[in-house]
Amino acid sequence: xxxxxxxxxxxxxxxxxxxxxxxxxEPMHGWGISQRIQHVSKGVLDVNQGSLYPALQRLEQRxxxxxxxxxxxxxxRAKYYRLTTSGRxxxxxxxxxxxxxxxxxxxxxxxx
Amino acid sequence: xxxxxxxxxxxxxxxxxxxxxxxxxxEIRFHLEREQEKNVSAGMSDTDAWxxxxxxxxxxxxxxxxxxxxRGVPWLADLTSDVRVALRALVRRPALAGAAVITLALGxxxxxxIFSAVDAAILRPLPxxxxxRLVMLGENNPEFNWHMESVAGANYLxxxxxxxxxxxxxxxxxxxxxxxxxxxxxxxLLTLQAVTGNFFTVLGGRAELGRGFVDDETWxxxxxxIVLSDHAWRTHFGADPGVVGRTIHVDGRPxxxxxxxxxxxxxxxxxxxxxYTQRWDRASRTEVWFRRAHWLRxxxxxxxxxxVDEANAAFQVVVRRLQQxxxxxxxxxGAGMVPLHTYLVGDTRTxxxxxxAASGLLxxxxxxxxxxxMLVHANGRAPEVALRLALGAGPWRLTRQVLTESLVLSSxxxxxxxxxxxxxxxxxxxxxxARTLPDSGVHIDWSVLAYTLAxxxxxxxxxxxxxxxxxxxxxxxDALKEGGRGRHQGQRMRRWGEALAVAEIALALMxxxxxxxxxxxxxxxxxxxxxxxxxxxLAVGLELPQARYDTTPKVNAFDDALxxxxxxxxxxxxxxxxxxxxxxxxxxxxxxxxxxxxxxxYGSEVAHREVGPDxxxxxxxxxxxxxxxxxxxxxxxxxxxxxxxxxxxxxxAGQNPIGQRLTFNKVPDSSSVWGTIVGVVGSExxxxxxxxxxxxxxxxxxxxxxxxxxxMVRTTGDPMALLPHLRSILHDIDPEQAIVETHTLDEIVxxxxxxxxxxxxxxxxxAAVGLAxxxxxxxxxxxxxxxxxxxxxxxRLALGAPARAVRWLIVRHALGMLVPGLxxxxxxxxxxxxxxxxxxxxxxxxDPVTFVAVPLTLALSALVAxxxxxxxxxxxxxxQALHVE
Numbered sequence: 001x002x003x004x005x006x007x008x009x010x011x012x013x014x015x016x017x018x019x020x021x022x023x024x025x026e027p028m029h030g031w032g033i034s035q036r037i038q039h040v041s042k043g044v045l046d047v048n049q050g051s052l053y054p055a056l057q058r059l060e061q062r063x064x065x066x067x068x069x070x071x072x073x074x075x076x077r078a079k080y081y082r083l084t085t086s087g088r089x090x091x092x093x094x095x096x097x098x099x100x101x102x103x104x105x106x107x108x109x110x111x112x
Numbered sequence: 113x114x115x116x117x118x119x120x121x122x123x124x125x126x127x128x129x130x131x132x133x134x135x136x137x138x139e140i141r142f143h144l145e146r147e148q149e150k151n152v153s154a155g156m157s158d159t160d161a162w163x164x165x166x167x168x169x170x171x172x173x174x175x176x177x178x179x180x181x182x183r184g185v186p187w188l189a190d191l192t193s194d195v196r197v198a199l200r201a202l203v204r205r206p207a208l209a210g211a212a213v214i215t216l217a218l219g220x221x222x223x224x225x226i227f228s229a230v231d232a233a234i235l236r237p238l239p240x241x242x243x244x245r246l247v248m249l250g251e252n253n254p255e256f257n258w259h260m261e262s263v264a265g266a267n268y269l270x271x272x273x274x275x276x277x278x279x280x281x282x283x284x285x286x287x288x289x290x291x292x293x294x295x296x297x298x299x300x301l302l303t304l305q306a307v308t309g310n311f312f313t314v315l316g317g318r319a320e321l322g323r324g325f326v327d328d329e330t331w332x333x334x335x336x337x338i339v340l341s342d343h344a345w346r347t348h349f350g351a352d353p354g355v356v357g358r359t360i361h362v363d364g365r366p367x368x369x370x371x372x373x374x375x376x377x378x379x380x381x382x383x384x385x386x387x388y389t390q391r392w393d394r395a396s397r398t399e400v401w402f403r404r405a406h407w408l409r410x411x412x413x414x415x416x417x418x419x420v421d422e423a424n425a426a427f428q429v430v431v432r433r434l435q436q437x438x439x440x441x442x443x444x445x446g447a448g449m450v451p452l453h454t455y456l457v458g459d460t461r462t463x464x465x466x467x468x469a470a471s472g473l474l475x476x477x478x479x480x481x482x483x484x485x486m487l488v489h490a491n492g493r494a495p496e497v498a499l500r501l502a503l504g505a506g507p508w509r510l511t512r513q514v515l516t517e518s519l520v521l522s523s524x525x526x527x528x529x530x531x532x533x534x535x536x537x538x539x540x541x542x543x544x545x546a547r548t549l550p551d552s553g554v555h556i557d558w559s560v561l562a563y564t565l566a567x568x569x570x571x572x573x574x575x576x577x578x579x580x581x582x583x584x585x586x587x588x589x590d591a592l593k594e595g596g597r598g599r600h601q602g603q604r605m606r607r608w609g610e611a612l613a614v615a616e617i618a619l620a621l622m623x624x625x626x627x628x629x630x631x632x633x634x635x636x637x638x639x640x641x642x643x644x645x646x647x648x649x650l651a652v653g654l655e656l657p658q659a660r661y662d663t664t665p666k667v668n669a670f671d672d673a674l675x676x677x678x679x680x681x682x683x684x685x686x687x688x689x690x691x692x693x694x695x696x697x698x699x700x701x702x703x704x705x706x707x708x709x710x711x712x713x714y715g716s717e718v719a720h721r722e723v724g725p726d727x728x729x730x731x732x733x734x735x736x737x738x739x740x741x742x743x744x745x746x747x748x749x750x751x752x753x754x755x756x757x758x759x760x761x762x763x764x765a766g767q768n769p770i771g772q773r774l775t776f777n778k779v780p781d782s783s784s785v786w787g788t789i790v791g792v793v794g795s796e797x798x799x800x801x802x803x804x805x806x807x808x809x810x811x812x813x814x815x816x817x818x819x820x821x822x823x824m825v826r827t828t829g830d831p832m833a834l835l836p837h838l839r840s841i842l843h844d845i846d847p848e849q850a851i852v853e854t855h856t857l858d859e860i861v862x863x864x865x866x867x868x869x870x871x872x873x874x875x876x877x878x879a880a881v882g883l884a885x886x887x888x889x890x891x892x893x894x895x896x897x898x899x900x901x902x903x904x905x906x907x908r909l910a911l912g913a914p915a916r917a918v919r920w921l922i923v924r925h926a927l928g929m930l931v932p933g934l935x936x937x938x939x940x941x942x943x944x945x946x947x948x949x950x951x952x953x954x955x956x957x958x959d960p961v962t963f964v965a966v967p968l969t970l971a972l973s974a975l976v977a978x979x980x981x982x983x984x985x986x987x988x989x990x991x992q993a994l995h996v997e
Contacts, residue, residue: 029142029143030139030143031142031143048169049168049169049170050170050172051178053175053178053179054178054179054182061183076142077142078139078142079135
């Protein structure tokens with residue numbers, strides 16, 4: 001297990017948000033989500049890929065994410081996750097709340 | 113999502129844990145394979161790519177745990193997994209699990225069945241509103257050794273008017289009567305109960321049709337009214353609501369039905385068909401007999417807020433005042449009160465509590481036995497437990513696993529026991545003598561179910577706690593070394609097993625001793641000569657109604673006709689009439705005095721019965737002096753009486769009683785009627801086999817005949833075969849007369865021992881099962897010991913030790929458990945059997961025969977149980993034994 005960097009710690013708290021954002025584009029399997037997050041963050045957010053799965057389970061239990069088994073393009077079985085309607089609503093709320101949080105921190109850091 | 117939906121999902125996930133685990137594993141595999149492919153395409157070797165994929169995934173096991181954590185209700189998941197593991201472990205050892213479940217089922221079943229009887233007879237409240245405020249009043253007379261006896265009418269009325277602490281007092285006649293219902297098809301016999309007008313009000317009984325009586329109706333001698341029980345209303349009147357207000361004929365007298373009681377009101381007995389009022393004449397209040405005769409049972413309802421003690425204090429003031437006011441009848445007449453519930457439970461309480469305690473001992477033996485089985489089980493699993501400990505499983509988790517296992521086991525035993533208890537209650541209901549259990553019967557209800565659950569859980573904890581605690585306490589290293597080889601139990605576990613065996617021996621000894629003294633007591637009781645020969649005698653009870661048999665000649669004509677016809681029946685050798693049967697405790701009692709002696713020399717209560725000619729010959733009783741009655745005694749003046757030899761010995765020792773005179777007054781006066789003793793006859797046990805024969809005076813039946821009689825016939829064949837013939841004779845003589853009761857004397861004798869036999873039989877069954885379990889338990893411990901020491905035995909044998917010495921080693925070990933078990937058990941049993949004192953007949957609770965025979969039996973059984981494994985060990989082939997691992 002790689003030593004956790006501060007950035008990774010922050011990510012852990014916001015992993016749910018990142019997953020929701022990723023799934024907002026299209027239904028995807030677990031590995032796909034991990035690749036996407038890594039790719040889009042340009043490798044900065046390099047976390048344990050495994051931690052994705054409990055997070056997905058949590059989101060599914062909240063009803064924000066649905067899942068079903070499908071066949072991939074290479075003809076293999078994989079579990080695909082998709083955003084539900086309430087997930088889409090939650091994404092909006094979570095994003096707004098995240099922005100508020102970031103701007104507040106910005107504000108504090110900005111004051112001399 | 114709704115919270116409910118979420119819970120449902122979580123529960124389902126928790127229950128479908130295995131499926132969810134599989135799904136996650138597939139997802140993880142897919143992920144790792146894709147990652148590996150990516151790494152390979154980036155130029156890594158297969159192995160490197162796989163390793164790299166693994167590393168960047170993080171710990172697979174941690175992800176699984178985290179996933180489960182999110183997914184399920186953790187304790188529930190643990191519980192279901194524990195239960196599943198436990199079931200699997202039990203299924204793997206079906207013999208062990210089966211033995212444990214059967215053992216527990218026996219213990220729990222016996223305990224639950226007895227508890228349901230205790231619940232029905234003792235714990236359940238009486239079916240009256242605010243029943244806690246009802247008390248039974250009774251009269252106490254130290255001279256006659258009376259305690260809570262029936263009350264005199266005048267005393268009852270004075271209490272009712274003078275004791276302010278009571279809201280009211282009701283009274284009913286002690287014993288029921290019978291009446292013949294005519295005018296609606298065949299004559300039908302009704303069981304009747306005479307009560308005071310306030311009877312229903314005081315008890316809180318509700319009429320479902322019409323009304324109950326009112327207080328004033330106690331004194332109504334002009335209108336005959338009756339209140340039906342729900343049962344009689346349904347069986348005799350087809351549940352016709354129009355019956356209220358109708359006039360029916362009871363013993364030929366027109367009687368108006370004024371109400372029908374609700375089905376739950378059956379006091380004082382469910383056999384009562386109808387209640388009628390006392391119909392006392394106001395003039396009798398001032399007569400002496402009204403304060404001298406005792407025939408009422410009085411029930412008081414306390415005023416709200418008045419305690420039993422306060423009420424009793426107020427009551428005693430009135431009782432003392434009456435003693436001074438009426439010295440002739442009340443000089444030493446005391447009175448007492450007992451809560452109605454306590455009074456009605458009566459002697460049953462001791463018997464049932466003894467049985468509950470006995471079934472509790474049996475359950476403890478069962479628990480100890482299963483505790484030992486669990487040790488064997490734990491021993492078998494030691495390697496697995498050691499491995500789990502070494503791999504970092506928490507000790508609490510393991511403890512919980514073992515405890516779950518014992519609870520699963522006890523639940524299975526509890527379920528089987530509950531089924532057994534259901535059968536048991538049926539058996540108890542069938543076996544229990546009359547009036548031991550309440551009319552409503554014994555049922556399995558919620559409180560019984562709760563009780564079973566409680567004892568089942570307690571058992572599970574009790575026999576599981578030892579293995580549960582120790583299995584986890586062992587240091588993993590030690591456990592692996594020892595347990596890995598599966599040869600040794602921990603020292604503590606071994607000690608626990610032996611302690612259980614000691615406990616089993618001690619408990620079994622207690623049970624067996626209890627059963628032992630009871631058997632000795634029953635044996636003594638069964639060998640008590642009742643004072644008569646009960647074989648082949650039929651007794652038929654008749655109640656000639658006062659209305660139609662209002663004169664002595666009418667009754668005598670009926671009796672004479674009946675006897676003449678009965679004597680003519682084929683097989684009948686004797687026929688006679690008597691007022692009360694022996695062994696039933698129903699005879700009259702009175703004070704008496706002997707002519708020429710000062711009062712005070714003989715302040716005793718005497719039994720009194722009326723007998724016809726031939727009674728003593730029929731009963732095969734000896735005539736010690738003089739003669740018995742003959743037909744002409746009915747008109748003789750002066751009157752003649754017979755006494756039994758107990759009276760003769762006590763009051764005429766060294767004198768000839770024949771020709772002496774007696775009267776039924778304690779202080780004779782000019783109105784006393786004297787009778788001359790013409791004979792001394794044998795003594796019957798009047799009350800029961802256990803009670804010594806009382807002094808008794810007999811008067812000729814025909815002199816002042818009672819309408820309540822028993823016709824007795826002795827026959828050469830089956831006495832019950834006479835019944836149809838007697839019935840047709842009766843129909844010829846008086847077609848309106850029904851037979852009230854029918855008994856054989858053998859049955860009367862058996863009934864007298866019924867309660868003792870019931871208690872003894874059940875206790876004996878418990879003791880036998882307890883002994884069997886204890887012996888099996890000792891065998892189990894010894895078999896384990898022998899197995900554990902096989903290697904040692906092999907070495908000893910190889911080195912030339914004789915087989916006898918090897919066997920002795922094992923048996924000596926058994927003695928090490930047997931001796932403390934016997935000592936502890938004997939001491940505990942000596943204390944425990946004291947509780948039986950009140951139900952024992954002529955046997956001490958510390959009966960030496962029992963306390964020699966029982967420990968010997970137990971010692972012998974235990975030695976046989978340990979001899980078998982010892983013998984096996986001594987036959988061990990040294991070469992093989994050394995290879996045993």
